[in-house]
Amino acid sequence: MYKLEPKVKAMISKARVARLSTVDNDQPHSVPVVFIFNRGYFFIPLDKKSKSVKPEKLRRVRNIIKNPRVALLIDEYKEDWSKLFFVMVLGKASIIGKEQGEILARVHKSLLAKYPQYKSVGIGESCIMIDPQKIIFWKNK
Amino acid sequence: MYKLEPKVKAMISKARVARLSTVDNDQPHSVPVVFIFNRGYFFIPLDKKSKSVKPEKLRRVRNIIKNPRVALLIDEYKEDWSKLFFVMVLGKASIIGKEQGEILARVHKSLLAKYPQYKSVGIGESCIMIDPQKIIFWKNK
Numbered sequence: 001m002y003k004l005e006p007k008v009k010a011m012i013s014k015a016r017v018a019r020l021s022t023v024d025n026d027q028p029h030s031v032p033v034v035f036i037f038n039r040g041y042f043f044i045p046l047d048k049k050s051k052s053v054k055p056e057k058l059r060r061v062r063n064i065i066k067n068p069r070v071a072l073l074i075d076e077y078k079e080d081w082s083k084l085f086f087v088m089v090l091g092k093a094s095i096i097g098k099e100q101g102e103i104l105a106r107v108h109k110s111l112l113a114k115y116p117q118y119k120s121v122g123i124g125e126s127c128i129m130i131d132p133q134k135i136i137f138w139k140n141k
Numbered sequence: 142m143y144k145l146e147p148k149v150k151a152m153i154s155k156a157r158v159a160r161l162s163t164v165d166n167d168q169p170h171s172v173p174v175v176f177i178f179n180r181g182y183f184f185i186p187l188d189k190k191s192k193s194v195k196p197e198k199l200r201r202v203r204n205i206i207k208n209p210r211v212a213l214l215i216d217e218y219k220e221d222w223s224k225l226f227f228v229m230v231l232g233k234a235s236i237i238g239k240e241q242g243e244i245l246a247r248v249h250k251s252l253l254a255k256y257p258q259y260k261s262v263g264i265g266e267s268c269i270m271i272d273p274q275k276i277i278f279w280k281n282k
Contacts, residue, residue: 016218016220017218019160019171019214019216021162021169021170021171021212022169023164023167023168023169026164026208026210027164027210027212027231028162028163028164028169028171028210028211028212029162029212029229029231030160030162030169030171030212030214030229031214031227031229032214032216032218032225032227067167069167069168069169070169071162071168071169071170071171073160073171073172073173075160075173077157077158077173079157079258081258081262084173086172086173088170088171088172090168090170117220117222121222
């Protein structure tokens with residue numbers, strides 16, 4: 001399990017959004033995502049609609065199946081540039097489905113706690129799990 | 142030149158930050174960036190420090206030289222998920238340097254107008270130019 005510095009962990013815990021990048025052949029593909037960080041792994045829900053015909057929703061999943069290398073970027077823009085920072089997680093992603101019910105139940109519980117929006121939206125039955133291989137932290141100054 | 146829908150153009154014009162993804166072999170790499178959109182192209186400044194030994198600052202440039210395919214993601218997180226949107230620009234990037242002084246002068250002028258922070262920070266003498274090949278727009282409902 002990847003060991004995080006406390007200040008980096010605090011930034012990750014505070015963040016409400018991240019940007020997930022995957023690769024399709026030589027072309028990067030990025031989308032904003034909600035996520036949780038739990039026991040050393042990052043989890044990104046796939047919402048309920050993702051099983052219908054929504055190619056852009058599924059593209060990230062198709063890319064991960066072909067190439068599990070992803071980047072998860074956490075940052076927050078401020079007009080005071082001295083306060084800028086980012087955390088870039090380089091990791092290996094996999095798709096967690098119903099067969100891993102125990103992990104999924106834990107992820108759903110954390111997602112509901114972090115994002116009350118899920119009380120009305122409903123969480124899908126699979127998620128992306130990222131195993132961090134390297135975490136790059138940058139702060140201005 | 143890529144033709145943008147007015148609503149997408151408005152979102153791009155309003156955005157203060159974007160996330161730039163490049164690829165290093167099979168590994169995506171993402172960083173937050175400031176940018177301007179000018180005459181159909183996106184421009185991302187490389188700040189003055191980028192010529193010193195800052196590998197993370199230069200990584201995006203090294204990646205672009207090896208593989209010009211990039212993704213530029215524009216979005217804004219809101220707790221009201223019905224207001225979420227994103228614009229993903231898939232494009233070919235190149236590095237613009239002093240030899241293209243006219244473009245650079247125009248870019249610097251636009252950057253200064255958009256980001257008054259550059260009055261004290263100083264803008265570097267090169268930038269990344271992205272020629273959009275495809276622009277994907279997504280809006281929640």
